[in-house]
Amino acid sequence: MSRLHDVPLSALDLATVTxxxxxxxxxxxxRELAQHVERLGFTRFWLAEHHNMPGVASSSPAILIGHVADATTTLRVGSGGVMLPNHPPLVVAEQFGTLSALHPGRIDLGIGRAPGTDPRTAQALRRTTGPLSVDDFPQQLSELNGYFDGTEQLTAMPAPGNKPDVFLLGSSGYSAQVAGLLGLPFAFAHHFSAENTLPALALYRDRFRPSERLAEPYAVVCASVIVADTDEEALRLAGPGALAWVQLRNGRPAPVPTTQEAADYPYNDLERLIFEDRIASQVIGSPKTVEAQLERLLEDTLADELMVTTMVAEQADRLRSYELLADIAGRSTGRDSSERVKTEVEV
Incomplete structure (x- = not known):
C-alpha cells in the first residue's frame, strides 16, 4: 500500500528571489507555480511569512493569497503561516475574513506562534520596544477566534461568518500540544526541524481533544523536496538553496544564488558542514529515490497530508520538480479537484 498515493499533496512557497x-x-x-500545481491535482498552496530577507518576497501572505486565489479556481490557498506575534489579531481577522468572503471555501489560515524574524524586525512590526514574547500566544489566538465567531466586543468586518480553515503551525512540541488541546489540525515544519518531527506529532496526537472543527487528529508534514531526472542532477539543483541556508546561518541573508554560483562558492570547513547538513535534511533525488524517501517519511510520521517546498534557482526546474513529484504520487495533469482523495480537512 502506498501512502504517497493516498494522502493529499500540497505546496508551500516563499516567492524566492534569486x-x-x-x-x-x-x-x-x-502565481505560475500555483496554477501549475493546481493542474497537477495538489490540494493546497500556502505562502510563508518572512521579513528582512532579501531572498524571500513573501512578506505579506494575505496579499499574496488574494493574488494566487484570483489566479486559480479549485486550489485551497493559505498562509504557512501568519506569525501571530507580529500582527494584531483584529487585523488578521479583517484580512482573512475578507479573503474568505471573496473566495468562499478556499482560504486557509495557518498560524505560527514565533515572530519568525530577528528581534529588531519583530519590534518594527509590533511598533514597540517592549520585550518580545510568545507567552501571549493562547490569548492572541483566543482573541482572533473571537472575531470570527462574533464573541469579541469589536466587530472585525467581514470576519463574522467568513472564517477560514485554521491550522496551527509549529517546529517544536509547544504548538503541537496547543493544536491538540484545541482540536485543530497541526502542520509541522519538518523541512527545518526534522529532529523534532516525531516527538511533536506524538504530543499532538496524545493531547488531541475532539472539537466542533475536528473529530480526530489531522497532521500535515511539510518537507523540502527536490526531484530531477537523476540523483546527480537533483543534488546539483539543491546547491543554491543550501548555500542560501549557509548565508543565513552566517548572518548574511541574500538572494538565492544561481546553480553555478553555488557550485563555484569557496566553502570553508564550517560552511561545508552546514551545507551538507542542510542537504541531508531534504528529500533530494530521482523519482525512484524521492518516492522511497517520502514513503518512509509518511510511514514514520503517519501524516494525513504531505506539503512540500522546493527551493531551486530556476523556475523551470521548480515546475519540473513538482511535475515529477505529482507523477510518482499518482496525480495526473488536469485532474479535477473532485477526484482528489481529500480536498480539505473535514469539519
Missing part, C-alpha cells in the same frame, strides 16, 4: 531575478519576477513565479 541573484538572477528580481522581486516582481519572484511574485510572478509564485
Amino acid at each position: 541573484t538572477a531575478t528580481d522581486t516582481r519576477t519572484a511574485l510572478q513565479h509564485t
Whole structure:
C-alpha cells in the first residue's frame, strides 16, 4: 500500500528571489507555480511569512493569497503561516475574513506562534520596544477566534461568518500540544526541524481533544523536496538553496544564488558542514529515490497530508520538480479537484 498515493499533496512557497531575478519576477513565479500545481491535482498552496530577507518576497501572505486565489479556481490557498506575534489579531481577522468572503471555501489560515524574524524586525512590526514574547500566544489566538465567531466586543468586518480553515503551525512540541488541546489540525515544519518531527506529532496526537472543527487528529508534514531526472542532477539543483541556508546561518541573508554560483562558492570547513547538513535534511533525488524517501517519511510520521517546498534557482526546474513529484504520487495533469482523495480537512 502506498501512502504517497493516498494522502493529499500540497505546496508551500516563499516567492524566492534569486541573484538572477528580481522581486516582481519572484511574485510572478509564485502565481505560475500555483496554477501549475493546481493542474497537477495538489490540494493546497500556502505562502510563508518572512521579513528582512532579501531572498524571500513573501512578506505579506494575505496579499499574496488574494493574488494566487484570483489566479486559480479549485486550489485551497493559505498562509504557512501568519506569525501571530507580529500582527494584531483584529487585523488578521479583517484580512482573512475578507479573503474568505471573496473566495468562499478556499482560504486557509495557518498560524505560527514565533515572530519568525530577528528581534529588531519583530519590534518594527509590533511598533514597540517592549520585550518580545510568545507567552501571549493562547490569548492572541483566543482573541482572533473571537472575531470570527462574533464573541469579541469589536466587530472585525467581514470576519463574522467568513472564517477560514485554521491550522496551527509549529517546529517544536509547544504548538503541537496547543493544536491538540484545541482540536485543530497541526502542520509541522519538518523541512527545518526534522529532529523534532516525531516527538511533536506524538504530543499532538496524545493531547488531541475532539472539537466542533475536528473529530480526530489531522497532521500535515511539510518537507523540502527536490526531484530531477537523476540523483546527480537533483543534488546539483539543491546547491543554491543550501548555500542560501549557509548565508543565513552566517548572518548574511541574500538572494538565492544561481546553480553555478553555488557550485563555484569557496566553502570553508564550517560552511561545508552546514551545507551538507542542510542537504541531508531534504528529500533530494530521482523519482525512484524521492518516492522511497517520502514513503518512509509518511510511514514514520503517519501524516494525513504531505506539503512540500522546493527551493531551486530556476523556475523551470521548480515546475519540473513538482511535475515529477505529482507523477510518482499518482496525480495526473488536469485532474479535477473532485477526484482528489481529500480536498480539505473535514469539519
